[in-house]
Amino acid sequence: MLTSEEKEQFNLILEEIGKSVDITPIQYEAAVTSYKAVGSWLSDKTSSLAPYLPEILPQGGFLLGTMVRPIGENDELDIDLVCRLTGKQQEWTQYDLKEKVGDRLKDNAKYKKMLDDEKRRCWTLQYAESSKFHMDILPSLVGAGYKIIFEKAFSALGSDASGLAIRITDNEEINYRSEKNPDYWPKSNPFGYAIWFNERASLALRKAMSLNENIQPVPANTEEKLPLQRAIQILKRHRDLMFDGDENRPISIIITTLAARAYKKETSLIDTLIGILNQMRDLIEDRFDPRTGEYIKWIPNPINLEENFADKWAETPQKKTNFYKWLDAVQRDFDILFKTSGVPQIAEKLKELLGEKAVTEAFSALGKNALASREKKNFFMEKETGILKTSIASSTGMPVKNHNFHGQDDSAA
Numbered sequence: 001m002l003t004s005e006e007k008e009q010f011n012l013i014l015e016e017i018g019k020s021v022d023i024t025p026i027q028y029e030a031a032v033t034s035y036k037a038v039g040s041w042l043s044d045k046t047s048s049l050a051p052y053l054p055e056i057l058p059q060g061g062f063l064l065g066t067m068v069r070p071i072g073e074n075d076e077l078d079i080d081l082v083c084r085l086t087g088k089q090q091e092w093t094q095y096d097l098k099e100k101v102g103d104r105l106k107d108n109a110k111y112k113k114m115l116d117d118e119k120r121r122c123w124t125l126q127y128a129e130s131s132k133f134h135m136d137i138l139p140s141l142v143g144a145g146y147k148i149i150f151e152k153a154f155s156a157l158g159s160d161a162s163g164l165a166i167r168i169t170d171n172e173e174i175n176y177r178s179e180k181n182p183d184y185w186p187k188s189n190p191f192g193y194a195i196w197f198n199e200r201a202s203l204a205l206r207k208a209m210s211l212n213e214n215i216q217p218v219p220a221n222t223e224e225k226l227p228l229q230r231a232i233q234i235l236k237r238h239r240d241l242m243f244d245g246d247e248n249r250p251i252s253i254i255i256t257t258l259a260a261r262a263y264k265k266e267t268s269l270i271d272t273l274i275g276i277l278n279q280m281r282d283l284i285e286d287r288f289d290p291r292t293g294e295y296i297k298w299i300p301n302p303i304n305l306e307e308n309f310a311d312k313w314a315e316t317p318q319k320k321t322n323f324y325k326w327l328d329a330v331q332r333d334f335d336i337l338f339k340t341s342g343v344p345q346i347a348e349k350l351k352e353l354l355g356e357k358a359v360t361e362a363f364s365a366l367g368k369n370a371l372a373s374r375e376k377k378n379f380f381m382e383k384e385t386g387i388l389k390t391s392i393a394s395s396t397g398m399p400v401k402n403h404n405f406h407g408q409d410d411s412a413a
Contacts, residue, residue: 002270002338010270010338013346016362016369017354018230018269021068021237023077031062031079031133038125038137041108042083042101049104052085056137059190061252064197065225066232070132071240071355077133082190084140084166086147094169094185095177098123101139121170140166141182153195161192161303192303200260201228203267227272228263232256234273237354238330248316250323254299254309258283261302274338277331284310 002010023031039056042049060080061067070076083101092100102123105111116124122136149163167185170176175184203226225233235255243249262279266272285298287308296314301307313320333353340346350359 006338006341007268007270009343010346011268012366013350013362014234014269014273015230016366017237017350017358018225018233019365020358020361021233021354022225023067023069027069027077027133030131031077031135034125034127034131034133035079035081035135038081038105038111038135041111042104047104047107049085049100052087054101055084057082057084057191059138059194061236061256063190063194064232064256065229066236066252066256068233068236068240071244074129075132079133079135081135081137082140082166083137084142084146086142086144088141088182091180093177093180094173094175095171097141098139098169098171101137105137118171120172121168138168138188140168140188141185142166150191153191161189161195164192164195165189165304166191187304189301189303193301196302197256197260200263201226203227203265227266227269228260230269231263231272231276232259234354235259235276235330237358238333239326241353241355242326242329243322246322248318248322250319250326251309254323257299257302257309270338273334277334281327281331289314 035056035058039054041047042054042056044050047054057063058080059082062079067077085097085101088097102115102118105115105123105125111125114125114127116126116134118124119136122138125135125137127133127135146164153161153164165187166189167182168188170186173186179185232255236252239250239255258280259276261283262276263272264275266275283299285300286295287298288294289296292314296308297310297320299309301309310320310323313323337346337349337353340349347359347363
């Protein structure tokens, strides 16, 4: 059982690591600028799509505020976007809708060069190597009254998100080139999921996202994150380091969903992590599948309980194996971490779990923060425990030497 002082120390460290793995303000602004430009091109009055009021909106980790930087210096951010069209021509199928979006992108010489191979559900724009990101654009269809429902749903916590479902394109569907009635197209609800996540993450009516003047969901672009957001970033970084480059690694939507369901509104990062890790496994269901006569693992979509986020586990057993391998590892690793004492020892263990670069950056930032706090005479170390504290309330405390968080104090330099 960790003492309150030990929890304070781990909170300081893990929060700073979370900042180190978060996308940078420059990356954020570059992505927003880029997808707004795409949206402007699709909706321009000269566009063949203009009558259908196309909009580009973020989804996934970018919208939820849980994205993490890639581990490799040359790896790219994957920005997931939705291209939302209001209405279509009666004869359009999924194929037609997707082609119309692709054709409009190809009308722009710049975007035509950037278009990557067509994916199952989306078009991908591959930005220059210097940008280090690509954007997956999912064509989708909504009804005429959707925007009113959308505005109401994002205006307050506790809103019903079921009406935010969209119809999408999927070239592996049997009716991809034939079905004209969108009621029979695949359905998704990324914005409903975002509202559900916001409900789970929020503390005392704080919101994880806001609305801009055009009633679009905008991810919070600040260093401060809610405990659930930060915990998910740390879990995803552990996953990335363990399965770097493995296409069968645990997927983010499963980690995010289980973590959000396990979250009990803890107000500190360390309590959030401990609570999530203790509960995630128990939230995976076993359901009987009448098609196979066997029980399968089921992780329900909280917005559509009949959708199973673990549906690929049956057809690709390695995905299931890897998820449980990761879950065993992350529970064991953090259990060991939280039993580790001493700043240098904690730093070394964290480098194993979350990567040397991110941890080094975090401890460097902590060192600078400690120096600034000491100058204000409010950063102390407990004599008995050697635990860093940010309060001078204890009479047993002593001022911290100019420690650089690498096992050496400035006086020895």
